[in-house]
Amino acid sequence: DAKTTQPNSMESNEEEPVxxxxxxxxxxxxxxxxxxxxxxxxxxxxxxHGLTSNVNNRMASLAIAEDRKSxxxxxxxxxxxxxxxxxxxxxxxxxxxxxxxxxxxxxGTKLSVIP
Amino acid sequence: DVKxxxxxxxxxxxxGEKVFLECVQDMDHENMFWYRQDPGLGLRxxxxxxxxxxxxxxxxxEGYSVSREKKERFSLILESASTNQTSMYLCASSxxxxxxxxxxxxxxxxxxxx
Numbered sequence: 001d002a003k004t005t006q007p008n009s010m011e012s013n014e015e016e017p018v019x020x021x022x023x024x025x026x027x028x029x030x031x032x033x034x035x036x037x038x039x040x041x042x043x044x045x046x047x048x049h050g051l052t053s054n055v056n057n058r059m060a061s062l063a064i065a066e067d068r069k070s071x072x073x074x075x076x077x078x079x080x081x082x083x084x085x086x087x088x089x090x091x092x093x094x095x096x097x098x099x100x101x102x103x104x105x106x107x108g109t110k111l112s113v114i115p
Numbered sequence: 116d117v118k119x120x121x122x123x124x125x126x127x128x129x130x131g132e133k134v135f136l137e138c139v140q141d142m143d144h145e146n147m148f149w150y151r152q153d154p155g156l157g158l159r160x161x162x163x164x165x166x167x168x169x170x171x172x173x174x175x176x177e178g179y180s181v182s183r184e185k186k187e188r189f190s191l192i193l194e195s196a197s198t199n200q201t202s203m204y205l206c207a208s209s210x211x212x213x214x215x216x217x218x219x220x221x222x223x224x225x226x227x228x229x
Binding site for chain 2: 034036041042043044045046049087102103104105106107108
């Protein structure tokens with residue numbers, strides 16, 4: 001199984017940047033790095049993904065190490081609505097006969113935002 | 116807005132009952148997934164389906180079965196519910212193939228078996 005390691009919890013002050021780290025030392029060349037977040041009482045929602053290059057979208061930025069063994073999700077200005085569990089996941093080709101990818105979720109990082 | 120809809124938000128069932136959890140997506144996704152989520156254990160994959168009538172076991176399929184008769188609908192079946200199946204159940208869907216597609220999740224069904 002392609003595994004990721006994240007801190008159990010982090011805190012941030014409101015309106016400050018947040019850097020959420022993730023280690024994935026067993027990543028293979030074709031594995032994409034995905035980030036999801038789960039707000040209280042909701043299903044996870046997609047945040048961002050990348051392969052080798054850094055990525056930006058309206059929600060966040062993803063910085064990927066040159067050796068791809070780690071990545072960092074960056075929230076540029078944390079708001080109270082960003083308080084959630086953030087999951088770093090490797091999207092791996094799991095069933096070649098079926099032609100499907102699989103996401104295996106770890107326990108994630110619980111982000112608390114302090115007003 | 117694209118959606119994955121789970122039929123019930125909360126469900127209470129008795130031990131030994133047959134339970135059906137329904138999931139419908141309106142995005143024409145090929146893949147559909149059922150996860151359960153428990154405190155301290157995260158999300159665990161129960162079953163997934165990559166096409167109508169096709170299914171694959173995930174990490175914890177014991178005690179569950181699934182049905183996919185139409186592309187948009189994926190059902191999770193607890194043949195004889197037990198208290199250790201009390202959990203939050205999450206359905207998700209995605210496109211398949213070589214493109215890098217994310218998952219869209221439903222809001223979840225919190226099942227309590229008494």
